[in-house]
Amino acid sequence: MTIKRHGLAIGLERTGEQFFLSLRVHGKLTHEDYQSLAPMLESAxxxxxxxxxxxxxxxxxxxxxxxxxxxxxxxxxxxxxREFRKVAILGNQRWQQLAAKVGSWFIGGEARYFEEESEAMAWLESSP
Structure with missing residues (x-):
């Protein structure tokens, strides 16, 4: 028997009008995941x-x-x-790199793909 692991860890921090949203995903994203995420973000x-x-x-x-x-x-x-300034996608698949490029078309800021967490965090913390 194979067990499919699924989970979405959400972290949300606010400083003034700036937010830092941290997401860690296991398995496939579901409608229920967005039912948790969207109201949290909108309320904040x-x-x-x-x-x-x-x-x-x-x-x-x-x-x-x-x-x-x-x-x-x-x-x-x-x-x-338009409210997204930077989106760092930490991944290990070619399709995730493509998703970062396509994602940039739909946000006001920029999305980038990284294979190292330290590089992703350094980019997020850098000035625009």
């Missing part, structure tokens, strides 16, 4: 005129998205895309 940004969001996504154990979750991801990007 409530009342802030021009929020800026930096994201660290550890996708090394990400296996993809369920179809409905992919739709949720697109909706989240369309609604808040």
């Amino acid at each position: 940004m409530e009342g802030i005129e021009d929020p800026e969001i930096d994201v660290f996504l550890d996708a090394r154990e990400l296996e993809g998205w369920q179809a409905r979750a992919a739709w949720d991801d697109l909706k989240l990007g369309l609604k808040h895309g």
Whole structure:
């Protein structure tokens, strides 16, 4: 019997109008994952005129998205895309590198792919 591991760890920090969102994914992202993530993000940004969001996504154990979750991801990007300043995707697959390039088309800032966590964090902490 094979056990499929799934999980989404979410961390959200705020300093003034700037947010740091940390996501670690195991398995496939689900609609339920977005049902947890979206309200948390929207509640944290409530009342802030021009929020800026930096994201660290550890996708090394990400296996993809369920179809409905992919739709949720697109909706989240369309609604808040201009608020994303930097998105660092830590991965180990060619498709994740491509996802970072495509993701940049849908956000106001920049998305980059990294294979080393220290490089991803250094880029996120650097000035724009």
